[in-house]
Amino acid sequence: MSLKEFDLAGRTAIVTGAARGIGKGIALTLADAGADVVATDVLPEIEQTSEEIRQRGRRSLAIPTDVRQTEQVDAMVEATVAEFGKVDILVSNAGIDIKKPLILVDGGSPLRMRADARFDSPLLEEEWEAMLDINLKGYVRCAIAVGRHMIERKSGRIIAIGSVAGLRAGDIGTIYAASKAGVHQFSCALSREWSPFNITVNCIAPGAIGPTESWYVPSWNISREEHEESFRRVVRSVPLKRFGSTRELGMLTVFLASEAGAYISGQVIAHDGGFSA
Numbered sequence: 001m002s003l004k005e006f007d008l009a010g011r012t013a014i015v016t017g018a019a020r021g022i023g024k025g026i027a028l029t030l031a032d033a034g035a036d037v038v039a040t041d042v043l044p045e046i047e048q049t050s051e052e053i054r055q056r057g058r059r060s061l062a063i064p065t066d067v068r069q070t071e072q073v074d075a076m077v078e079a080t081v082a083e084f085g086k087v088d089i090l091v092s093n094a095g096i097d098i099k100k101p102l103i104l105v106d107g108g109s110p111l112r113m114r115a116d117a118r119f120d121s122p123l124l125e126e127e128w129e130a131m132l133d134i135n136l137k138g139y140v141r142c143a144i145a146v147g148r149h150m151i152e153r154k155s156g157r158i159i160a161i162g163s164v165a166g167l168r169a170g171d172i173g174t175i176y177a178a179s180k181a182g183v184h185q186f187s188c189a190l191s192r193e194w195s196p197f198n199i200t201v202n203c204i205a206p207g208a209i210g211p212t213e214s215w216y217v218p219s220w221n222i223s224r225e226e227h228e229e230s231f232r233r234v235v236r237s238v239p240l241k242r243f244g245s246t247r248e249l250g251m252l253t254v255f256l257a258s259e260a261g262a263y264i265s266g267q268v269i270a271h272d273g274g275f276s277a
């Protein structure tokens, strides 16, 4: 590559939620840019992600990790440092979105949604606690665990996957939106706290990427065909009139992780086909 500033050869990256969807796309794109990648998730499919990274000629470990468990996160980072000697890049991507209204009105959502969902219950306390625990606190746990090493080495890149829902509220997803706004603001504040150590912290706020598996909402009790019809409605609301791809999101991540992105910190960058403009 003649633009050496985009080259990630010799860098070690950790990607959470790397078993599928956006996390897998980012992990493979980082590997294509030259990075060795640790794939972590609660799903066993991280083995497949790691295998595909190795097929690209990079080193990879698949480490099962639940970002709700501090000990598991700490052990995953320690295992990464033991194997690769360092962590250069954290991509905090693991997340969940349980799309239900806070209170059911006449058995449904008070607002028109992209599909005629049939809810069994409103958003339960254990569900909204899980969203905050995984989306926001899971990121905080990972940042602390890698931060110890990055501060010591005076070098690091942290990239969190937020959401346009954290920038601009949608018609459903109060707690999800709050969790992602928390991801954005935590990143901005953290960029200030760790800038003396040459650590940049940024957020990518994706719009409609995929459709990934997360676009199929089990709690709506509708068929895959009804979901797919609802995706067409979403696409019509995007100025570029298409979904974004995990590869495109991966390339933005490569940019932020590379020397080319060295002077960008504390930013939330929408990747949404113009949706939030």
Ligand SMILES: NC(=O)c1ccc[n+]([C@@H]2O[C@H](COP(=O)([O-])OP(=O)(O)OC[C@H]3O[C@@H](n4cnc5c(N)ncnc54)[C@H](O)[C@@H]3O)[C@@H](O)[C@H]2O)c1
Residues within 6 Å of the ligand: 016, 017, 018, 019, 020, 021, 022, 023, 040, 041, 042, 043, 065, 066, 067, 068, 093, 094, 095, 096, 097, 134, 138, 161, 162, 163, 164, 205, 206, 207, 208, 209, 210, 212, 213, 214, 215
């Ligand atoms: N797809 C989109 O359009 C879109 C838009 C905005 C934001 N996002 C965000 O992007 C990220 C990835 O979304 P996706 O669409 O690929 O979803 P996805 O459900 O396909 O992937 C999320 C991954 O996170 C993992 N995960 C869930 N809980 C975990 C836990 N406790 N510990 C470790 N891993 C866990 C899942 O197993 C899964 O592999 C999420 O943070 C999501 O909120 C996605």
